[in-house]
Structures are given as C-alpha cells and as structure tokens.
Amino acid sequence: MDRAHCVIIGNGPAANSAAFTLRDNDPDLRITVIGEERDHEYRPDLLPDYIAGKATEEDLFIGKSESYKGHDIKLRLGQRVVHADFQQRELLLEHNEVVRFTGLIIACGAKPRIPEPLAVFEDLMLTLKTPADARLWIERLARVDTILIVGGDLTSLSLTKALLHLGKRVVFMLDCGSFWPVPFSPELREQVARKLTEHGVEVTECTKIRRISRISDHSFEVATDRRTMVVGILGAFFGLVPNVKFLAGSGLDIERGILVDEYLKTSRENVYAAGDCAQVYHPEIRDYWVSIGYTNAVELGKAAALNLLGDMVAVNVKRESILEVDGINVNSSWWMEF
Amino acid sequence: MAGVDVTVEVCGMAGDGTIAAGGLINEAMSAGGLSVLGFDSYPAEIRGFGRCVTRSRIGDEEILALGDETHVLISLNDEQSISRVPVLAKDSAVLFDSNPPIYVQEEKSLAAEVDPETMLFGMPFGDLATSAAGTARGRNLAALGGFAAVCGVPPDLFHLVITAKFKSKGEKVVDANLKSFDAGYAYAKERFADCLKTMFSGPGRAEGPEKVMLSGNLAIGKAALDAGLRLYYGYPITPATPIMEYLAKQLPERGGAVVQMEDEIASIGAVLGASFAGARSMTATSGPGFALMTELITHGVMAEIPAVILNAQRGGPSTGLPTKTEQSDLHAAVFGGPGDSGRIVIAPTNVAECYLFTVKSFQLAEKYQTPVVVLTDFFLDNRVENLPVPEASEQDIAFGNVFPDDSVKGSYIRYLDTETGISPRALPGMEGFAFSATGLEHTERGTPDYSPDNHMKMSDKRHRKIRSALRDLPMPEEFSRGGDLDVGVIGWGSTFGSVLEAVNTARSRGLNVGALKITSIFPYHADMIGEFMGRCARVLIPELNYSGQLANLISHLRGNDVVRLNLATGTPFPPSLILSKIEELLKAGA
Ligand SMILES: Cc1cc2nc3c(=O)[nH]c(=O)nc-3n(C[C@H](O)[C@H](O)[C@H](O)COP(=O)(O)OP(=O)(O)OC[C@H]3O[C@@H](n4cnc5c(N)ncnc54)[C@H](O)[C@@H]3O)c2cc1C
Numbered sequence: 060m061d062r063a064h065c066v067i068i069g070n071g072p073a074a075n076s077a078a079f080t081l082r083d084n085d086p087d088l089r090i091t092v093i094g095e096e097r098d099h100e101y102r103p104d105l106l107p108d109y110i111a112g113k114a115t116e117e118d119l120f121i122g123k124s125e126s127y128k129g130h131d132i133k134l135r136l137g138q139r140v141v142h143a144d145f146q147q148r149e150l151l152l153e154h155n156e157v158v159r160f161t162g163l164i165i166a167c168g169a170k171p172r173i174p175e176p177l178a179v180f181e182d183l184m185l186t187l188k189t190p191a192d193a194r195l196w197i198e199r200l201a202r203v204d205t206i207l208i209v210g211g212d213l214t215s216l217s218l219t220k221a222l223l224h225l226g227k228r229v230v231f232m233l234d235c236g237s238f239w240p241v242p243f244s245p246e247l248r249e250q251v252a253r254k255l256t257e258h259g260v261e262v263t264e265c266t267k268i269r270r271i272s273r274i275s276d277h278s279f280e281v282a283t284d285r286r287t288m289v290v291g292i293l294g295a296f297f298g299l300v301p302n303v304k305f306l307a308g309s310g311l312d313i314e315r316g317i318l319v320d321e322y323l324k325t326s327r328e329n330v331y332a333a334g335d336c337a338q339v340y341h342p343e344i345r346d347y348w349v350s351i352g353y354t355n356a357v358e359l360g361k362a363a364a365l366n367l368l369g370d371m372v373a374v375n376v377k378r379e380s381i382l383e384v385d386g387i388n389v390n391s392s393w394w395m396e397f
Numbered sequence: 398m399a400g401v402d403v404t405v406e407v408c409g410m411a412g413d414g415t416i417a418a419g420g421l422i423n424e425a426m427s428a429g430g431l432s433v434l435g436f437d438s439y440p441a442e443i444r445g446f447g448r449c450v451t452r453s454r455i456g457d458e459e460i461l462a463l464g465d466e467t468h469v470l471i472s473l474n475d476e477q478s479i480s481r482v483p484v485l486a487k488d489s490a491v492l493f494d495s496n497p498p499i500y501v502q503e504e505k506s507l508a509a510e511v512d513p514e515t516m517l518f519g520m521p522f523g524d525l526a527t528s529a530a531g532t533a534r535g536r537n538l539a540a541l542g543g544f545a546a547v548c549g550v551p552p553d554l555f556h557l558v559i560t561a562k563f564k565s566k567g568e569k570v571v572d573a574n575l576k577s578f579d580a581g582y583a584y585a586k587e588r589f590a591d592c593l594k595t596m597f598s599g600p601g602r603a604e605g606p607e608k609v610m611l612s613g614n615l616a617i618g619k620a621a622l623d624a625g626l627r628l629y630y631g632y633p634i635t636p637a638t639p640i641m642e643y644l645a646k647q648l649p650e651r652g653g654a655v656v657q658m659e660d661e662i663a664s665i666g667a668v669l670g671a672s673f674a675g676a677r678s679m680t681a682t683s684g685p686g687f688a689l690m691t692e693l694i695t696h697g698v699m700a701e702i703p704a705v706i707l708n709a710q711r712g713g714p715s716t717g718l719p720t721k722t723e724q725s726d727l728h729a730a731v732f733g734g735p736g737d738s739g740r741i742v743i744a745p746t747n748v749a750e751c752y753l754f755t756v757k758s759f760q761l762a763e764k765y766q767t768p769v770v771v772l773t774d775f776f777l778d779n780r781v782e783n784l785p786v787p788e789a790s791e792q793d794i795a796f797g798n799v800f801p802d803d804s805v806k807g808s809y810i811r812y813l814d815t816e817t818g819i820s821p822r823a824l825p826g827m828e829g830f831a832f833s834a835t836g837l838e839h840t841e842r843g844t845p846d847y848s849p850d851n852h853m854k855m856s857d858k859r860h861r862k863i864r865s866a867l868r869d870l871p872m873p874e875e876f877s878r879g880g881d882l883d884v885g886v887i888g889w890g891s892t893f894g895s896v897l898e899a900v901n902t903a904r905s906r907g908l909n910v911g912a913l914k915i916t917s918i919f920p921y922h923a924d925m926i927g928e929f930m931g932r933c934a935r936v937l938i939p940e941l942n943y944s945g946q947l948a949n950l951i952s953h954l955r956g957n958d959v960v961r962l963n964l965a966t967g968t969p970f971p972p973s974l975i976l977s978k979i980e981e982l983l984k985a986g987a
Contacts, residue, residue: 097516097592124513136513154495154519156506191591 062089065367066150066158068140069166070094071103072353073334075122076360077164082130084368090132091158093150095139098190099123104353106193107214110200111221119190140167143309145327162329162367165306165317166360169299169335169351177209177295180271183279184295187214196292200225202277203291209268210234211251215296219260230261230288234297299351301336314338318347321373323363331367333359339374401431402456403596404464405544407537408481409473411439411449414537417562418471419451420610420781421541424558425550426455427610427783429597434460434894435610436780436969439720448477455597460782461894461901465973468596469548471540473522475507482510490594492543492585494536495519518547518589525584526577535577542581549595552582606785613751613777616787617707618643620755621679622651623789628678629655630667635719636775637681637709661686665693665706672703673834675798675824677759681707684726685716691734694768698738698859700834701812701820703762703769707755710774710890712967721967722775724890727946730770731919737856739863741765742919743870744772746893750916751777752787754871756794764797765866766822772918774941776969777891798822801830812841814854818862863920870917873925876900877911883986884910884979885933887926887959889918889947892939892970899975910979915947927954935960935982939975 065081065088067074078092094100100122108114127134142151143163150158171186185199186192196218200206205228208215215231222229233252252262266284271293274280280289301316312318312326316338323331323339334356338347362372405422409415416437423435435453454464466486472478472493485491493507503509508517520543526535538559545552555578563571586593611619618640621629629648631641645655658664664680671678682690687708697704710726712718730742741761745751754771762769801809801821811832813820820841823830837845838852846852876897877885884903888896893914900912913929915921930936936955938948939962952959962978964970 099513127513133509134513135509137517138508151500152508154493154501154506154508154517155497156501156503156508158503158509195591 062087063161064089064091064159065162065164066160067092067164067166068150069168069334069336070096070100070122070134070136071166071168071334071356072100073166073168073336073356073360073363074164075100076357077166077333077364078127078132078360079130080361080364081368082132084365090130091135091160092127092132093135093138093140093152093158095137096189096191097137099136101190102353103188104217106187106190107217107221109190109193110187110196110218111224113221113224139305141305143306143311145310145330148329163331164360164363164367165303165325165330165332165336166334166356166363167302167305167336168356169316170302171295172297172300173295174297177268180268180293181295183271183273184209184293186295187218188299199277199292200227204228205230205288205290206292206294207232207281207288207290208294208296210294210296210298212296212298215294216251216255218294218296219255219258223258223260228261229259230263230290231255232263232265232283234265299335301338303336314347322366322371323359323374324366329367331363333363400457401597402454402458402464403468403548404452404454404466404486405469405471405548406453406467406481406484407451407471407473407540408478409449409537410477411447413449413473414534415449415473416451418473418537418541419453421538421555421558421562422451422455422544423453423610423781423783424562425545425554426453426597427608428557429550429554430604431455431457431597432460433610433783434463434780435782436463436776448474448480450481461898462972463780463895463969465971469544471544472507473537473540475501476505478507479505479510482507482512485511485515487512487514488516489514490516490518490547492518492520492540492547494522494540496521496524498523516592516594518543518585520581520584520588522581525580529576529580530573532573535574538574538577539581539584542578542583543585544581545578546582546585547589547593548597549593550597552579608783609786610781610783611748611752611787612639612779612781613745613748613773614639614709614779615643616748616752617681617755617771617773617778618647619787620752620789621705621759622647624756624759624794625677626679626759627653627676628667628671629653629680630658630664630671630678631655631680631682632658632661632664632686634661634683634686636711636778637683637686637707639778640681640707640709661689662693665690665697665704668704668706669693669697669700669702672697672705672762673700673825677705679705679707679759681709683709683711683719684713684729687726687729687733691729694740694770695734695736695738696836697768698734698740699736699836699838701766701822701859702834703759703766705755705758705762705769705771707771707773709778710772712775712965718967720775722777722891722969723941723965723967724774724892725942725944725946725965726772727889727918727942727950730772731950737860739860740767740919741769741863741866741870742772742917743769744890744916744918745777746888746890746914746916747777748780748782749784749787752789753793754916756789757871760793760795760797761866761869762797764799764869765819765862767863767866772890774891780891798824800824800827806830810841811843812839812855812858814841814858817865818858818860819865820858867917867920867922870920870922872917873922873929874914874916875911875929876914878904878909880932882909882911882933884908884935884937884982885913885929886910886937886939886975886979887913887915887929887947887951888939889915890941892941895970895972895975896939898972899979902972902976903979908979908983910983915951918947918950921951923951923954926951930955930959934986937962937975937978937982939964939970939978941965941970 317332522536525539712721806829945961
C-alpha cells in the first residue's frame with residue numbers, strides 16, 4: 060500500500076512548523092513541503108535589516124536543506140500550486156504536475172495588499188514581503204535617493220528605519236486607514252507622524268495620487284491633489300491579505316482567508332489551514348478572525364499538524380490578541396522602538 | 398569572464414532534438430571564444446527509443462575532461478532527465494517544459510526530484526515554438542533561447558550558429574528555428590527577470606585563430622584525407638562508423654574510394670593488398686571487428702606490409718556495451734593474434750592528437766612496414782572539442798617508404814636484415830625488384846624456411862625493427878615540477894585528460910604530484926617511463942578497464958609496485974575519483 064502522503068502548501072513559519080511537527084509525531088508519513096518562492100525559509104522581520112545591510116543572508120535564511128533531508132521531508136522550492144481538487148485529493152502545480160495527497164495543510168500566508176484606488180499603479184510600486192522583494196529594493200536603492208512610502212503598516216515603519224540608516228530621503232504619505240491590521244485612530248496617526256518627523260522623515264498629507272509619470276528608469280513624477288514630487292521609488296504598504304486566490308474555484312469555504320474551525324479544519328476532510336491565510340473561528344465571539352504574526356503562524360502550523368494526525372488541539376484565539384502582532388501592542392511598543 | 402567552468406547538459410528522448418541542441422550550444426560557445434568539450438550519449442538501439450544526453454563542459458581555459466557535476470540541465474523529456482538529477486551541482490539551473498502535452502504525475506516529474514537549491518525554470522517550450530514558428534518542432538530551439546537568457550549568453554552567438562546549421566535546409570527552416578529561439582529567449586528574459594544568472598557573461602565573438610568543432614572521429618577522417626588516403630575499406634561498427642561515413646562523402650571527391658566490405662576480415666585483407674601495392678589505405682573498427690582482423694594483421698607483421706587500423710574501443714567483451722566507452726582492447730591491440738607479432742600501437746589522448754597521430758600512422762606504417770594500430774575509445778571518438786583548424790605539415794604527410802637503391806636492381810633482397818631491422822621495400826611493378834611476400838616464415842629473400850636458426854633470426858629482425866620505431870614515436874610527456882614526486886599518475890587514451898585535471902588540481906593545492914602521458918603504447922619508452930616511476934614515491938595508473946591493461950604492460954618497470962585504479966563503468970573517468978585516490982595515497986604515505 061502507498062504511504063500516506065501529507066502535502067503542505069507554503070514554506071513559511073506555519074508550513075515548516077507543521078512539517079516538522081508531523082515528522083516528530085509520525086515517522087512513517089511521507090511529507091512534502093511546496094513553496095512558490097525560490098528561497099529557503101527566512102525571517103521576514105529581518106528583511107528591512109537585510110536591505111539596510113545590517114543582517115546577512117546567514118541571519119536571514121533559517122531553512123536548511125540538511126534539516127529537511129535529516130527529517131525525511133521533501134522540500135520543493137520555486138514551485139507553485141495553482142489548483143486543488145479535493146474530490147480527487149490532487150494538487151495541480153503551475154508546471155502541470157499532479158501531486159496526490161492523503162492529508163493537506165494549507166499555509167500559503169498572505170500577500171501585500173494594494174488598495175483599489177492604487178491598483179492601477181501596482182506595477183510601479185514596490186512592496187516588501189519576500190527576499191526577492193528585498194533584493195529588488197537593494198538593486199533600486201543603489202541608484203535612488205528619494206523614496207515615497209504610501210500607506211503605513213508595521214512593515215513600512217521598519218523599512219523606513221532601514222532607509223534612513225542608508226542615508227536616503229524618505230517622504231511618507233501616511234494613509235488614514237492603513238495601520239494594518241487595525242485602522243489608525245487619529246491619536247495613533249498623529250503619534251506616528253510625530254515620531255517619523257522627529258527622525259527626519261517628511262510626512263505629507265494623505266491625498267489621492269492622480270498620476271505617476273515615469274521620467275527615467277530611476278525616477279517618477281508623482282502628482283497628488285496637493286503637490287507634485289519627483290521620487291526614485293514608490294513603496295506601497297497597506298498590510299497583507301490572505302494569499303488564497305488560487306483556491307477560489309476549489310470548493311473550499313473562503314471569505315477573506317480560508318475558513319477553519321478552532322481546530323484549523325477547513326470545510327474539506329483532512330484539509331487544514333494555518334497561519335496568515337487562515338480565518339479562524341472564534342467560539343466566544345462566534346465569528347472568524349484572520350490571525351496574523353510569526354509566532355502565531357508557528358503555533359497554528361503545529362496545531363494543524365497534530366489535528367491532522369488525529370488530535371483535537373484548539374488554537375488559542377483570545378479576542379484581544381488580534382490587537383497584537385506577535386505580542387507587540389500596535390498602539391505603542393512595536394513602532395516606538397523606532 | 399575569467400573563471401568560467403560550466404557543464405551544460407541537454408537530455409531528452411531520441412527524436413527530441415537533444416543532440417542538435419547540444420551541438421548548437423557547443424558551436425555557440427565556441428563562437429564566443431570559450432573552450433568546449435562535448436560528449437553525447439545515446440542508446441545502442443535504433444532511433445526512436447531511449448535516452449539521449451549531451452554534456453558540454455565550457456570554460457575559459459583548456460578543458461581536459463568532462464566535469465563531475467552538471468550546472469545547467471535542459472530537459473526536453475522530464476522522465477528521462479530524472480536520471481540526471483544525481484549529477485546536478487548544488488545551485489544548478491534546470492530548464493524544463495512547464496506545459497507538456499499531458500499532466501505529469503509526481504512520480505515522473507523532474508521538478509519533484511530536484512534538490513531545493515536547484516533553480517527551476519519552467520517554460521512552455523512547445524507552445525513558444527508553435528506560436529513563434531507555427532510548429533512545435535522547434536521546442537528544442539525555444540529551450541536554447543531560455544538557456545541563453547537564463548545563463549547570460551548573447552543571443553547573436555546562437556543566431557550565428559543556428560543560421561549556419563540550417564542554411565542548407567533553406568531560408569524558411571532557418572527563419573523558423575531563429576523565431577523559436579527568440580521566443581524562448583524573450584519569454585525567459587521577462588519571466589525570470591529577477592533570477593537570471595550570469596554564468597557566461599562576457600563571451601563576445603571569438604578572437605584569434607579560427608576554431609572548428611571536431612569530434613575525435615572527424616579529426617581522424619580529416620587526418621586521413623590530409624595524409625593522402627587513397628582507399629578505405631571497412632565494415633560499419635559503433636563507434637567507428639562516423640569515420641567511414643565522413644570518408645564516403647569526402648574521399649571520392651579527392652579521387653579515392655571507400656569500399657564497404659562484407660566483414661572486417663575482408664576489410665583488413667583489402668587494406669593489406671592496397672598498402673602492399675603502395676597506396677595509402679586504412680580501415681577503422683571496434684573491438685569485435687578488431688578481433689576478426691587479428692589473423693590478417695599478423696600476416697602484415699610477417700610479410701612486413703604497412704596497414705593503418707583504427708580501433709575505436711567500446712565496452713566489451715563480445716558485443717558488450719556498444720555505445721559505452723572503455724579502454725579494454727589494449728592487450729588485443731598489442732598482443733592480439735597468433736605468434737610473436739609485434740606491431741606499433743599508438744593511442745591519442747585528445748582530439749588534436751587523433752588528428753596528429755592518424756596522419757603520422759601512415760608514415761610509420763610505411764617506414765616500419767608493419768600494421769599500425771591507432772587505439773582510440775568511444776569517449777574520444779564521439780566527444781567534440783573546439784580547436785584551431787588542424788593542419789599537417791609537409792613533413793608529417795611525407796611518404797615513409799624506404800625504397801631499395803637502384804644499385805641492387807636485379808639482386809634485390811626484400812627482407813634484408815639491417816641494423817634497424819628495416820629492409821628497403823619495393824612496390825609491385827618496380828622493374829628489377831621482384832620479390833615474394835608470404836605469411837610463412839621466410840628467409841631474407843622471402844623464401845619459406847622453417848629452420849630453427851632462420852626463425853630465430855627473422856623474429857629478431859622483426860622485433861628489432863619495431864623497437865627501432867621508438868625514435869619516431871611520440872615520447873611520454875611529463876607534467877610536474879620535476880624532481881622527486883610523492884605521487885606520479887600515469888595515463889593513456891581519453892583517461893589522460895582526467896588524470897591531468899586531477900593532477901593540476903592537486904598541484905594547485907600544493908601537493909607534490911605529477912602526471913605522465915603515454916601515447917606510444919607499443920613499443921613504449923621503457924627507459925623514460927622507468928625513470929619517471931623511479932622518482933615517484935607512489936605510482937598510480939587509472940584506466941577504464943577492469944584488469945589494468947596498461948599497468949600489466951609497464952608495471953614491471955617498477956617491480957610491479959604500482960597502484961591501479963580501474964573502472965569498468967562504461968563512462969568517462971571522473972577526475973574527482975583520481976584526485977581522491979591521490980589524496981588517499983598521500984595520506985597513507987604521510
Ligand atoms: C517585512 C515583514 C516583517 C514582519 N515582521 C514581523 C514581526 O516582527 N513579528 C511578527 O510577528 N510578524 C511579522 N511579520 C509577519 C509574519 O512574517 C507573518 O505573519 C508570518 O510570516 C506568517 O506566516 P505564514 O506561514 O502564515 O505565511 P508566510 O510567511 O506568508 O508564508 C507563506 C508561504 O506560502 C507560499 N505560498 C503562497 N502561495 C503558494 C502557492 N500557491 N503555492 C506554493 N506556495 C505558496 C509562500 O511562498 C510562502 O512560502 C512580518 C512580515 C513582513 C513581510
């Protein structure tokens with residue numbers, strides 16, 4: 060008889076925590092981790108430092124081939140899942156390969172959100188989610204002095220710090236509604252603006268971007284309702300949204316993220332979701348929450364793995380925890396250290 | 398551009414255009430001024446079945462051997478390419494068809510097999526070719542376009558060689574192939590913009606002397622033509638057949654003829670006949686054919702008739718491994734056949750020597766009036782190297798015949814016992830120089846004579862003659878800093894490239910080692926080889942055969958104290974294996 064085969068979509072903290080948990084608890088299972096990025100697992104929180112030259116590749120990349128080999132986990136990098144057939148228990152990869160599974164953990168995370176009014180300019184803007192994005196920043200920054208940041212999520216503050224470290228001029232268009240995952244309160248916005256200004260960042264009014272004209276490969280003219288400025292890079296930072304579009308036609312229950320119960324079970328048998336892509340049911344408030352953050356992803360990955368193996372581990376979804384990112388209170392500490 | 402040393406493989410099924418794609422890579426890289434050593438492996442069975450693989454090692458310095466690892470794999474058939482995964486280097490790049498006609502199951506997927514560090518570049522080869530040129534036939538060209546984009550090869554180099562390759566098929570074919578290539582190039586440039594490699598950044602157009610891409614077999618064919626070959630007699634056999642095919646096209650244009658005989662016995666018989674009459678003639682075969690020839694080869698030895706025989710070794714014994722390489726005919730080449738039948742055996746180590754030694758073999762055969770065996774092997778015959786167009790000097794192609802002096806007209810003694818053993822040879826039709834030639838033991842005058850003294854005397858004459866050939870045979874070549882060596886490695890044939898690469902690497906690590914190249918297999922320069930062996934604390938002889946046939950021949954020069962490293966795998970000798978053995982010997986001796 061074929062060995063039971065658990066496939067994990069994703070190569071982030073949730074996916075890897077799930078994979079190694081599975082192995083620790085089932086020596087016989089065939090385990091495959093499929094990640095669409097070419098890079099090994101990395102620490103996203105170090106991406107800004109990597110751009111600033113303060114973190115090395117050694118610091119950044121924590122996934123090691125030997126570790127997967129040693130645990131008999133097949134790691135497939137640079138390969139994207141484009142469709143799931145839960146009836147047949149098959150995944151279709153972008154290069155037209157069919158992978159069969161007996162159990163599936165979806166840990167495909169989230170991707171940068173570009174708000175609708177800016178969607179048309181998407182190709183002109185840089186975001187920061189992956190090492191590939193970071194490399195692009197590094198390449199562009201070598202030829203550019205002024206960076207316009209639009210939005211204002213946690214990542215943007217961290218990146219701004221890196222840009223200042225590199226001696227760049229940063230203009231920040233602090234958006235009113237984008238302190239993802241929670242909206243700005245006027246007080247919070249003012250506090251952020253003040254801190255940014257103190258550090259030499261030019262905080263500009265949040266207005267509508269009317270047009271962007273490419274002047275050269277390394278400069279754009281950005282015209283808003285109020286002013287026109289020439290910048291080298293446009294960065295868009297409006298938080299993250301679950302990266303689940305590829306599952307749209309799969310028959311899985313999806314809202315913002317993949318809907319799962321408190322045991323991370325999806326609407327399909329033997330299919331679990333964990334990490335930023337999951338929208339977890341909160342039994343107390345009787346509603347779903349998109350749960351975010353690194354440690355959270357690790358915990359969810361672990362729980363999904365144990366539950367797939369037959370446990371009933373309910374995830375810890377304290378209502379107030381959604382106001383924290385990885386234990387950091389967004390109202391104060393995370394950006395205060397900035 | 399400094400420091401380029403990249404191995405590229407194309408793998409597919411027979412009929413996928415694998416060999417053509419590999420050939421274009423070789424030509425393009427050569428046009429870009431890089432050194433190339435390419436080797437194809439394909440099934441023994443007829444076209445339409447089986448795996449084809451081309452391997453090309455490309456560098457900015459002379460390439461001595463195939464590399465151990467592959468840095469770029471272009472897969473035209475994933476199921477076949479899975480077998481190549483174990484040789485992929487860490488961080489290698491794999492280009493593969495991302496839109497095959499049917500869904501691929503995980504068990505048959507190349508992408509499922511590779512290590513995480515391997516960079517995968519999935520491209521819809523067939524679709525790209527179809528939309529660019531209206532046919533999926535150019536999918537191998539689309540793959541090459543992807544390769545050029547991903548690895549940083551200027552597309553003009555490919556445009557140049559694609560045009561040259563398909564020119565004879567008409568403008569339409571050239572155009573379709575160029576379009577498929579360009580479609581692959583454009584797709585990869587855009588799709589993989591963030592992860593393009595710069596493995597070959599820099600190759601422009603080659604400067605310096607014009608280079609040609611030649612296989613060992615073609616070099617042998619060209620050498621034979623340049624040496625003034627008049628007649629080729631042969632019977633097809635892998636891996637020697639391409640020589641006959643080449644000559645069949647070229648020789649008639651120069652007034653010569655290629656005759657396909659009924660078998661190898663007839664072939665050598667005809668060669669001896671033509672050579673007896675004074676025409677430069679040759680045959681080429683492989684182990685099984687050579688075995689059939691041996692009786693008549695010894696006839697050439699006894700009757701002192703020149704003959705040039707190319708033995709392209711393949712895996713044996715018997716039918717063996719027809720499309721695999723081996724160096725296991727050394728004993729047969731040197732000793733094969735009845736009686737004490739010493740003959741000359743020379744073994745080139747690279748394509749340039751294939752040319753040089755073949756040219757030389759005609760002169761040697763004429764001068765020493767004996768069969769000369771040029772011993773190559775599958776890897777040498779089929780590999781391609783780019784080298785300056787080889788040319789033979791007047792001196793190289795000059796006839797080696799030693800004709801009798803007019804003064805002996807009427808009293809001509811055909812097998813005159815001279816100091817060197819070389820007796821002036823008359824050709825049939827030379828008035829006043831009639832003689833009888835026979836395979837029976839004979840006197841100096843050619844009369845049959847089995848008396849003990851005569852047999853002893855004439856055996857001695859014939860062997861003296863062969864020994865005296867040493868002065869005209871290529872001498873062993875040493876590659877070391879001289880003086881005493883901790884390890885000396887002796888190599889011959891295609892294995893020598895691997896020996897030299899291993900020794901060069903060891904020397905670059907500060908190890909006191911050296912290499913000795915032996916190309917005159919018989920007779921061999923015993924004094925020089927013995928002198929080299931005497932300076933080495935350990936002597937290593939790597940060979941692609943099971944029994945260590947060169948070692949059997951020469952190890953007595955050092956009281957049989959040599960270390961053998963024998964591989965009977967049918968594949969070229971990996972330099973890394975020789976290097977590890979050197980290190981092991983050094984460790985043991987420390
Ligand atoms: C710059 C930055 C800084 C951050 N800093 C912090 C911090 O300080 N503290 C904190 O708690 N959190 C931080 N976060 C958030 C944290 O990184 C995420 O919450 C966490 O990584 C989520 O883990 P995950 O495994 O759910 O998803 P991800 O880490 O997003 O991983 C998803 C994986 O799925 C793969 N994938 C997606 N779709 C497919 C597909 N179709 N096929 C195959 N593979 C697919 C992706 O390639 C990826 O490997 C930061 C995030 C960023 C971008």
